[in-house]
Amino acid sequence: MSERPGIIPLSVAAGGAQAAAAPVIDALPPRDVRRAADLARLLVSGTVLVMTVLPAAVALASTRRMQQGLLDAATTLLPGLRDGVVGAVQAVAVVAPVVALGVLVARRRGDAILRVVPAAALGALLSWLVTHLALTRARPGLWPQVLVGRGALVHAGWPSAAYLAACAAAVVAAGPWLDTRLRRTWWALTVACAVLSVAAAALMPLEAVAALAVGGVAGSAVLLLTGGPADRPVPQAVADALVACGIPLAALRETPSPDRRPGEGVRYGAETTTGARLTVQVLGPEDRNRDVFHRLARLALLRHPADTGAHSPLATFEHELLMLVFAGRAGARAAEPVIAYPVAGGGALLVTVEHAARPLSAFPGEEITDRILTGVWTSVGHLQKHRLAHRALRPEHILVEPDGASRLTAFARARLGAAPDALGSDIAELLATTATRVGAHRATQCALAGLGPRLLATALPYLQPLALLGPAQREVARYDQARARVAGAGAKRRTVRPGGRPSLLRDLSAEVTAATGAEPAPLAHLARFTWKSIFGLVGAFLVLHLVLPQFANAPAVITALRNADWWWVLAVVPVTFISQAFSTCLQMGTIPARLPFGPTFEVQFASSFLNRITPSNVGGMALNLRYLQKTGIETGAATASVGLQSLAGAASNAVLAAGFFAWAGRHHAGTHLHLPAGRYVLPAIALTLAAAGLLGVTPPGRRFLREKVWPFLHAAVSTLTGIASDPAKLALLVTGALGLPLIQVVGLALSVRAFGGDLPFVQAGAVYMAARLVANAAPVPGGLGALEAGLIAGLTALGVAAGAATSAVLVYRLLTFWLNVPLGALALGLVQRKGYV
DSSP: OOSSTTOOOHHHHHTTSOOOSOOEEEOOOOOOBOOHHHHHHHHHHHHHHHHHHHHHHHOHHHHHHHHHHHHHHHHTSOHHHHHHHHHHHHHHHHHHHHHHHHHHHHTTOHHHHHHHHHHHHHHHHHHHHHIIIIIGGGSOTTHHHHTTTOBSSSBTTOSOHHHHHHHHHHHHHHGGGSOHHHHHHHHHHHHHHHHHHHHTTSSOHHHHHHHHHHHHHHHHHHHHHHOBOOOSOOHHHHHHHHHHTTOOEEEEEEEOOTTOOTTSOEEEEEEETTSOEEEEEEEOHHHHHHHHHHHHHHHHHBSOOOOOOOOSHHHHHHHHHHHHHHHHHTTOOBOOEEEEEEETTTEEEEEEEOOSOEEGGGSOGGGOOHHHHHHHHHHHHHHHHTTEEOSOOOGGGEEEOTTSOEEEOOOTTOEETOOHHHHHHHHHHHHHHHHHHHOHHHHHHHHHHHHOHHHHHTTGGGOSGGGGTTHHHHHHHHHHHHHHHHHHTTOSSOBOOTTOSOOHHHHHHHHHHHHHOOOOOOOOOOBSSOHHHHHHHHHHHHIIIIIGGGGGGHHHHHHHHHTSOHHHHHHHTHHHHHHHHHHHHHHHTTSSSBOOHHHHHHHHHHHHHHHHHSGGGHHHHHHHHHHHHHTTOOHHHHHHHHHHHHHHHHHHHHHHHHHHHHHHTOOOTTOOOOOOHHHHHHHHHHHHHHHHHHHHHSHHHHHHIIIIIHHHHHHHHHHHHHHHTOHHHHHHHHHHHHHHHHHHHHHHHHHHHHTTOOOOHHHHHHHHHHHHHHHHTSSSGGGTTHHHHHHHHHHHHTTOOHHHHHHHHHHHHIIIIITHHHHHHHHHHHHHHTTOO
């Protein structure tokens, strides 16, 4: 054994001799996985498809001219040459699929055939839909005529775009079972057929590109749904690499790792001829692809992701070996490295000394002693003092030996000379994930014993979800959800507290502050983008395109105000506050728990501000959902509440509209709303049934239904039944749903009266409800522009002078719509500071 901590000489593991006999290999049966490469191909193919269809949708005339130019160039070829090219393409299109299927059958690739058939069918269907719904109109008018009388084996228009899409989808779906040479051959034939068909004017260019893109989408979707073989070195290649690097291998066994994160490779246990036991971790190209997605996610979400530049499996393991050596010399107990070595096929392996240990994540909470946790934190303290950030510090990466000693593993993303963000996030991540097992108080006390108060206090700014990017964040979220369910169990009616949802991170922050005596620290600004910045950008865009044009009417408003009856104008001002009170009643009536009126009223004002900058009230609904979640209400119940608010609002608008129209005696026998339900209902039903079938027949789909959908539906049904059995809640619901549009009608009637108009309340209600129905179809926040136009047209039709109608509508919108912007912005900042959202 070396006297230097953290490095093991290769001779210790190898014993200085080469194994004579072939090693015994014990590997788990291969299983299908969902590969990152398929997801990347799906995204790229989808992007190409959108960029192909987009010109046909937004620049139809230009697209036709472009394709007409290519068609004119193709028709300059000799007719015999064109027919010869078409004949060659048709021959390849017939022979190649038969040969490819024969190759799969001869190689006994039954799994590949089970993917190829549905992928080809899906590709053909999607290509037919895209061609007939989006690309047919972009064809030049002369294109069908140039095919008349032409042909080779069959008509010149074959192979069609649907056939090419089916072939491309089949090549993608069979790709994981084919070697590189065959895969490239089939792709070359498919692309060549598409290019030659375009050159011979047998196929339009956009349709050919769309067919190949659809094939990529369909084949990748099938592979993601059903899975494919892992792109990792086989066990025999791992054994050969171990022997090649000088380790006398006697046995190699694959060990299951249920806690291992996707992208961290496969783990083997190895035994040498001298009896030494080693741990072998293997990475392949698939794991490299997953790491790319991980780093892209961190780059998109974090201001300072601080990711290493290691990309290939060998470079990753060489980096990890260096980090293990440094960690050992820094005084931390870490895995003892032996060697990093390449494996045939683009993979790599990392060999460390095996110890009789199991991961901390496998221990029940009652078996995790203070001694174990203090030892872990002592090693972390050594890393912190030497500015070595682990950046994946979770229980599954901590091995505990029988005597309670622990070792840190998984240093692939570690970084030397780390910034305070990375070091603080390390402590926060381990503190949060251990607290889910032993509680916030014990976890904090053990961290204090191992780190000391100064180092522990540095975690305070990083006790936030974004510092726990990945599995740790999900683990903490599940822990808080379980606590929320326990807190609400058995309490049918209860008063909830805004911001009262159980929060482990908040509890840990209080524990760390009390244990270290440090002052409460503001949270570090880790996010590259925040909701505030996103809403700011959206709001600025909408201001430029929607708000600024409204200033053109400012002189008319000023002139109208000079001649207005100010007492009636002032009477419109309370409408804004009363409407938020009705909105609060609606919110309180859609949840079985007792919501406090004051905080809910403030949140409704904040929601009204977000509704001014987002279409279809999306921003307000998201804020209400967040508010309910922060009070401790389950996500399913909160979502059901927000959905019930929208449903109750739509129902009340329909009822009031029918009532006002009937009461006002306005009969529109010649006016009908045309809703082509059949055009959308049948495709929606088909897509719903297809999605349900895919979820039901695949194990991931059934797991998603069992773990996500059913609990969500159960919480939503419980919410609805709780409201239906409570008369007080029903009264609040009805009051809020009906009062909200009625108070808007009152505001409109008062505005009309302020400018000398004499309009009965019933007719004002009919005008408002008709204009609201029109404005709801406009994809702009608050029906901006559409509602004003509808109100002015309706008032004018009922006899109000055009000038008075325009002035009344402008003042009405100023006091009931635009007044909410500054008030709502103040309310949004207030509820954020109070922790309500």
